[in-house]
Amino acid sequence: MQSSDPKPVSLWQTLFGDPTRAFGIVSVLVLVLLAIAPAKNYFSEWRHYQKGYLRLIRTRGEAVTLQRHFQPGIQQIWHPELGVTDRCTSCHVGLKEASLFDVTVQPYRRHPVIPHNTEQYGCVICHRGQGAATTVEEAHSSTLAWEQPILPARYLESGCGQCHRASLASTPQLNQGRALLARYGCVQCHTIKLPDGGSMQATQDAPSLSHIADKTTREWIFAWLKDPQSYAVSATMPNFKLKDEDIRDISAFLIANSTPIPGDNAPPIASKLSDPAAGASLYGESFCASCHAVQNAAGNLVGGNLGPELTRIGNKAKPEWLRAWIRNPRVYDPHTEMPHYRFTDQQVATLEGFLLAKSDADLLANVHLDPATPEQIAHGKSLVMEYGCASCHEISGIKKPENFAPELSRIGSKPVSQLIFLPGMQHTLPEYIAGKIRQPRAFAPGLKMPQYSFTPTQIDALTTALLALNDRAQALPPAVTIPPPAASHYRPAGKAGQIMADLACFSCHAINGRGGDMAPDLTWEGSSVQRKWLEDFFRNPGTLRPALIRRMPKFNLSSEDITVLSDYIMTVYQTPDFERDSMPESGYSPTQVERGRQLFYSKYACQSCHIVDAKADKGYIGPTLTAVGSRLTGAWIYHWLKNPQALRPGTIEPNRNMSDDDAGNLTAFLMMQKGSTAKEAKR
Amino acid sequence: MTAGKSLTVWVVVSAMALATGCARKPVSAGGPVPVSYASALVESSGGKQIGATGSPLPQPLVVQANDDQGNAVPGVAVNFHGPAGVSFDPPGGVTDSSGQLSTTVTLGAMAGRYQLTASTTSKAQKKIDLKVEEIALDYQRRLGQALDEKYCSRCHNPESTPERVSNFDNLAVKPHAFTDGDTLNKMSDADLLAIIGYGGPALNRSALMPPYGYTLSKAEMQALIAYIRTVSDPPYQAPGMVYVAK
Numbered sequence: 041m042q043s044s045d046p047k048p049v050s051l052w053q054t055l056f057g058d059p060t061r062a063f064g065i066v067s068v069l070v071l072v073l074l075a076i077a078p079a080k081n082y083f084s085e086w087r088h089y090q091k092g093y094l095r096l097i098r099t100r101g102e103a104v105t106l107q108r109h110f111q112p113g114i115q116q117i118w119h120p121e122l123g124v125t126d127r128c129t130s131c132h133v134g135l136k137e138a139s140l141f142d143v144t145v146q147p148y149r150r151h152p153v154i155p156h157n158t159e160q161y162g163c164v165i166c167h168r169g170q171g172a173a174t175t176v177e178e179a180h181s182s183t184l185a186w187e188q189p190i191l192p193a194r195y196l197e198s199g200c201g202q203c204h205r206a207s208l209a210s211t212p213q214l215n216q217g218r219a220l221l222a223r224y225g226c227v228q229c230h231t232i233k234l235p236d237g238g239s240m241q242a243t244q245d246a247p248s249l250s251h252i253a254d255k256t257t258r259e260w261i262f263a264w265l266k267d268p269q270s271y272a273v274s275a276t277m278p279n280f281k282l283k284d285e286d287i288r289d290i291s292a293f294l295i296a297n298s299t300p301i302p303g304d305n306a307p308p309i310a311s312k313l314s315d316p317a318a319g320a321s322l323y324g325e326s327f328c329a330s331c332h333a334v335q336n337a338a339g340n341l342v343g344g345n346l347g348p349e350l351t352r353i354g355n356k357a358k359p360e361w362l363r364a365w366i367r368n369p370r371v372y373d374p375h376t377e378m379p380h381y382r383f384t385d386q387q388v389a390t391l392e393g394f395l396l397a398k399s400d401a402d403l404l405a406n407v408h409l410d411p412a413t414p415e416q417i418a419h420g421k422s423l424v425m426e427y428g429c430a431s432c433h434e435i436s437g438i439k440k441p442e443n444f445a446p447e448l449s450r451i452g453s454k455p456v457s458q459l460i461f462l463p464g465m466q467h468t469l470p471e472y473i474a475g476k477i478r479q480p481r482a483f484a485p486g487l488k489m490p491q492y493s494f495t496p497t498q499i500d501a502l503t504t505a506l507l508a509l510n511d512r513a514q515a516l517p518p519a520v521t522i523p524p525p526a527a528s529h530y531r532p533a534g535k536a537g538q539i540m541a542d543l544a545c546f547s548c549h550a551i552n553g554r555g556g557d558m559a560p561d562l563t564w565e566g567s568s569v570q571r572k573w574l575e576d577f578f579r580n581p582g583t584l585r586p587a588l589i590r591r592m593p594k595f596n597l598s599s600e601d602i603t604v605l606s607d608y609i610m611t612v613y614q615t616p617d618f619e620r621d622s623m624p625e626s627g628y629s630p631t632q633v634e635r636g637r638q639l640f641y642s643k644y645a646c647q648s649c650h651i652v653d654a655k656a657d658k659g660y661i662g663p664t665l666t667a668v669g670s671r672l673t674g675a676w677i678y679h680w681l682k683n684p685q686a687l688r689p690g691t692i693e694p695n696r697n698m699s700d701d702d703a704g705n706l707t708a709f710l711m712m713q714k715g716s717t718a719k720e721a722k723r
Numbered sequence: 724m725t726a727g728k729s730l731t732v733w734v735v736v737s738a739m740a741l742a743t744g745c746a747r748k749p750v751s752a753g754g755p756v757p758v759s760y761a762s763a764l765v766e767s768s769g770g771k772q773i774g775a776t777g778s779p780l781p782q783p784l785v786v787q788a789n790d791d792q793g794n795a796v797p798g799v800a801v802n803f804h805g806p807a808g809v810s811f812d813p814p815g816g817v818t819d820s821s822g823q824l825s826t827t828v829t830l831g832a833m834a835g836r837y838q839l840t841a842s843t844t845s846k847a848q849k850k851i852d853l854k855v856e857e858i859a860l861d862y863q864r865r866l867g868q869a870l871d872e873k874y875c876s877r878c879h880n881p882e883s884t885p886e887r888v889s890n891f892d893n894l895a896v897k898p899h900a901f902t903d904g905d906t907l908n909k910m911s912d913a914d915l916l917a918i919i920g921y922g923g924p925a926l927n928r929s930a931l932m933p934p935y936g937y938t939l940s941k942a943e944m945q946a947l948i949a950y951i952r953t954v955s956d957p958p959y960q961a962p963g964m965v966y967v968a969k
Contacts, residue, residue, distance in 0.1 A: 141961070144833055152776075152834060153863040153949070155942065193777020193832050196862075210866045213775075342885075496779060496827075645930040648878070648894055658893035661877050685938065692874055695937035 085175050086114060089131040093148055102139050109137065114174060117162040121517050124162035126171035128179065132163075155210075165512070166199030167191055182468075187456050191507070194500055195470050198452065201508025203516060205236060206524035217505025219243070220498055224276050228431040229445035235514045236523050244276065246432035248373065253298035254305060255361045255372070259407040261291040263355075269493055271356070271403060272349040274333060274341055278490035281481060286423055292412030293420025297437060304372040305360035309389040319394025322387060327593040330558065331378075331547070334398070344558070346547060347378060354399025359392060366391050370542065379544040382596035427488055445489070452510030460484070474503045528553030536608030539601050548592075551613065559592065561688055566613035567620045568676045568687075571606055578602045615687070623674025628708035636709025639702055649693075652713055662693060667715025678707045758798030758817065760846040761788035764853035767823055773868070773954065776859045777832050779812075783825045786841045786853055788818045795822025805839040808832055834861035836958060858953060867950025870943055871901065874935065896929035904955035911962070912948055919944045 056062040081087070090112060097106040115129040131147040134140045135158055140150040151158055164171040168191040173179035182189045191198070197214040207215040221227055222243040232240040252261070263270070265287045268277040282290070323329070328350075333343035335351040343349075357365070364371060366388045369378040383391070412420075421438075424430070428445075430438040451473065459472045462482060475482075477499050480489035494502065530552040532540050540546070546555035549562045565574075579602065581592040597605070614620060640646045649661040652668075668677070679686070681703040684693040698706075769784035788799035801824045802815035808831020818824045830837055841853040860868055871879075872887075879898045881891040891897065899906050907915070914926060920936030923929040935944065952959040 149833070152861040153946075194775070194779070194829075196777070209869065210862070212865075212869065497781065500778065642930065645933070648931040648933075649890065659890055660888070660893060661890050694874075694933045694935050696934065697937045 086127075086130040089147055090133060093133040096143070096145075096148055097134075100139070106134075106137060106139070117159055117171075119162055122161065122165060122520065123512060123515070124165060124171060126162040126164055127174055128163040128169075128171060129158075130174060131176070164188075165202065166196055182456065189468055192470060195504045195507050198504045198507035201505065202510065202513035203521045205234065205522060213501045213504050214508065216498070217501035217503070220494075220502050221505055224278075224492065225432045226448075226502075229428055230448045231443065232509060233447070233449040235516065235521070242432075245375070246277070248434035249294055249298070249429075250434055250436035251298055251301050251304070251372065253295045254300055254358070256356050256358060258291045258295045258409055258412075259404045260356050261294055262287050262407050262409060263403055265290060271352055273335060273351075274345060274349045278492045280427055280490045282423075282427075286419075288409060289412075289416045289420035290423050290429075291409070291420070292416045293418075293424060294435075296412060296417045297421070297435065299436060301372060304364045305358070306363040306367060306388075307360070309363065309385050309392075316394070316397070319390050319397075322390050323394055325594070326381060326391075327591050330591065330593075346556070346558070350395065350398055352398060352400045352403055354396040355403045357395070359396060362395060363388055363392050366395075377544050377547040379547065379593070379595065380542045381593065382598075384596070427490075448506060449509055450511055450514060452507040453512070470503055470507060473506050474499050477502055525553070530554040532608065532612070534608070535604050539597075539605055543595055562609070562613060564613055564615040564687065566610045567615045567618070568673065569671055570625070570673060571610050573671045574606050574609065575602050578605065617686075618675050618679055620673050620675055623678055623707060623711075625669070625674060626711065626714075628711060632705050632708040633712050634709075636705040636707070639706050640709055643702070644696060644698075644706070652710075665710060665713055667713060669711040669714045672710075674707050674711050677710050678703050681706055759796050761796045761799040761818075761822075761843055761851065762791050762845055763789045763793075764801065764841055764843060764851055765789055766841075766853060766855055769825075769828070770855040771857070773858045773860060774828075774830055775865060776830060776834055776861045779827050779829045780857060783827050784811075784839070784841075784855060784857075785823050785825045786855075787821075787823045788843060789822070797822050799824075799843055801841055801843045803828075803839065803841050805837055806831065809837055809839065828857060830857060830859040834859050834864050834953060836953075860950065860953060863946045864950045864953050866943070867946040867948070870939065870947050871950060874939075875901070875947070878931075894931055896931050898932065901951045902954055902956045904957045904959060907951060907955055908957070908959045915948050915951065916941075916944055919947060 055065055090110075094107070094110065097103050097110075100106065110133060113130075114127055117124060117126040117129065129135060132149075134143065134148045135151045137150050140148065143149050162171060163169070168188050170179050170188055180190045197211045200208060200211045201214045201218075204211070207218070218240075221232070222240060225242055225244070225246060226232075227240045227242050228246075234240060260271075264277070265280065265282060266284075267279055268275040269279070329343035331344045331346035332348065332350045333341040333345060334349065336342050341349065353362075361372070366381070366383060368380050369376045370380055424435065425438060425441075428441050429435060430440050431444050452469070454469060454472075456467060456469060456472075459467075459469070460483060461467055461472060462475060465471055465475055476489075477492065477494060479491070481487050481491065531537060531554075532551070545551075545562075548556045548559040550557060551562050553563075555561075569577075577592075578595075578597050581594055640652065646652075647657040647659055649659040651657040651659060651664045652666060654664075654666050676687070680693075681696070681698050682700075683695055684691050685695060765787050767785040767787045769780070769782045772780045772782060774780040784803070786801060788796045788801065790796050795818075797818050797820050799818045799822070800815065801818060803811040803826055805811070805828070810829045812827045812829070814826070816824055816826075824841075828839065835858070837857045837859060839855045839857060841855065843851050845851055876889075877887060878890045878894060879901055881889055881900065883889040901907070910918075917925045918928065918932065919939070920934060920941075922934035923932035925934075939947075952961075
């Protein structure tokens with residue numbers, strides 16, 4: 041169209057033909073260029089959000105206070121030692137304003153209450169994201185240069201785990217994840233080096249397979265390897281998704297490789313197997329269910345998870361092995377957590393019959409194995425090495441492999457660019473970790489990681505625990521980290537120590553920092569109880585708390601064993617804080633006792649949780665106190681009343697801040713509760 | 724001028740192409756095509772759960788489609804909705820052979836109550852809604868919940884579980900369940916703090932409630948109160964903030 045003009049004038053000539061006009065135009069251009077930077081600043085996102093905040097607070101009752109707290113401009117939390125440069129508070133302006141509790145729009149919500157001050161640690165330590173960014177997109181999402189997106193809220197507890205290396209009462213998900221890592225044998229294949237120098241240890245040792253032919257049959261091994269959860273729903277063993285021929289060869293190898301242990305099979309006990317109810321009642325009386333679970337008719341597991349599930353034990357255990365095991369489990373496995381019950385032959389036979397009846401006819405119905413050939417056994421051995429069975433199980437002739445699987449010490453900072461995702465997956469690290477746990481074999485053909493049967497909650501917990509293992513956690517200055525308490529390797533000495541190891545006391549009770557939490561801590565038991573009561577309790581353990589399910593079993597101890605144990609406990613397990621005999625066992629004045637009674641029933645209302653008068657009182661949260669004067673020492677009662685948590689940390693009995701007089705009077709009242717047998721004896 | 728005209732046409736056409744290309748695919752409102760219609764939706768399970776903010780609820784939400792006679796209807800299209808931040812997996816679908824549809828609910832980042840809606844349309848194209856309420860707990864309230872489990876629920880919760888037998892029936896003066904909003908909502912935070920810290924007699928109530936002020940820290944007691952406020956039924960309304968009229 042321009043070509044149709046008679047006298048073409050170029051654009052250049054129109055604009056710059058005249059020097060004055062050219063000067064004017066260039067000036068305007070420079071002015072515009074100069075204005076770009078302030079304009080960009082003026083229209084920046086954070087300024088927009090700060091204006092929005094000012095509009096939001098203008099209509100609120102406490103507007104003046106909020107306005108006074110408000111500081112315009114880019115805000116920054118800077119902690120070089122933590123690697124924190126956070127400008128999040130430039131947009132998240134109301135984080136610290138408690139009065140904004142009802143605001144639901146972001147970025148103006150106040151921060152939920154947490155034990156830390158946000159300024160002390162910054163934001164990205166828990167939430168991830170790019171702290172230094174000043175636009176929403178860059179701060180929250182991953183970009184080419186910065187690939188740390190905001191962590192989804194469900195994994196937030198991983199932030200706590202970077203500094204808090206021990207379990208925290210208020211991070212149940214993180215604790216669960218860490219416990220799963222240790223319990224399900226993850227750390228047997230994957231090394232997890234902790235920032236403190238040590239490495240995470242497995243809490244459950246898989247059984248040794250060196251003598252497995254004594255214990256079970258090749259058919260059971262086949263069914264178990266095919267699908268461990270079809271034998272026991274609570275099994276921690278994962279499914280290796282093996283081909284039937286491979287399972288056949290592995291089972292052939294394990295049986296051929298097994299060596300017998302002398303004495304771990306017992307001849308049948310000639311006894312009339314009495315009524316089947318006897319087995320159930322002996323199983324109940326021995327409190328087997330404290331550790332072992334059994335699936336009931338409704339499909340629910342009933343019982344503890346310290347020992348293996350026994351729903352189909354009859355399919356697994358050979359009778360001669362089971363007999364020897366019930367008689368003394370330490371013959372087959374010297375390190376087992378199972379106590380050595382001193383059962384009589386009749387009791388062994390009763391329990392054997394009861395347990396062998398727990399079987400499922402369908403489990404082994406379709407397993408038919410021909411005798412193994414040497415080739416099959418050799419192939420089975422190579423498979424056992426290939427799949428790293430010896431990482432968890434002791435297998436004679438095969439060494440535990442080193443670095444069998446990738447190390448996970450810094451998995452929580454693995455760059456997304458190094459990950460391979462499944463189609464349809466969100467490209468984030470938490471999704472990748474969760475996906476790997478959910479379906480490990482889907483990520484590439486030929487992967488060896490087995491299939492676990494975790495619930496979604498467990499997968500979230502595991503992901504949380506793994507995300508806490510990251511570069512920042514490894515590099516934190518020691519001043520801000522809270523290391524776990526040193527692991528205790530306490531072992532009692534002498535004859536008593538041998539008996540306690542034999543009875544596996546530490547499976548349930550903790551002493552000096554070592555042991556389980558199912559039963560009371562016994563570190564100061566010698567200051568707490570009277571000797572006669574202790575001996576009676578060993579002979580016939582009663583229940584102190586009517587509402588408890590898990591209880592102390594009766595071990596049929598001999599009188600010598602009881603004496604040895606009582607001597608040791610009464611001498612060694614004493615608190616240095618008070619003298620156990622500093623208060624008398626009896627002889628309190630009637631006035632004191634009467635005052636104690638009134639304090640018990642009115643001022644402190646102890647009867648809401650404890651029973652002293654079996655007819656009138658009903659509370660059953662705490663131990664029954666009808667015979668407490670024959671059980672505990674006066675000094676223990678007195679100091680317990682003064683501060684229960686000092687004697688047993690974490691006990692739920694509240695500290696009543698009692699005066700010395702009140703505690704003394706209550707001690708007098710309680711020490712007079714000698715129980716019915718004592719009263720009868722007096723008469 | 725034909726060149727100008729064709730340019731205009733080209734611009735319009737390409738703009739339309741761009742618009743169609745960039746527009747979000749319309750979300751099919753009914754999800755899968757419904758085979759049949761229901762006249763009522765009822766909650767089968769999964770309502771009134773307590774979960775953590777930003778996390779999936781422990782149990783799935785299961786709704787059932789019923790006909791006029793109250794019989795379950797399979798093949799009914801049901802959709803789930805919730806406030807911002809709530810997600811459903813799956814977000815909708817058709818009811819299975821037992822007339823039920825199950826979804827995993829992930830609650831938002833704010834602690835408090837979430838009103839969720841399951842909806843379907845009747846044969847007459849009338850909208851049928853089922854309202855379900857779930858509760859999300861943040862860090863502080865989860866701490867309160869844990870403290871409740873450890874110290875309080877043995878007396879304050881009349882329900883027993885195999886692991887924890889309730890002591891409620893043994894008490895001469897019955898404690899208030901923490902969900903008892905009718906009573907607890909009338910008490911101020913300061914009153915609750917006094918009762919927890921100094922025991923029942925501090926407010927002239929039963930001595931059966933012992934003081935926990937020497938056992939729990941103030942932060943722990945406040946966490947407990949925040950938890951009680953969140954689970955109370957009817958819901959707790961914080962004391963009124965005075966707003967300047969617009």
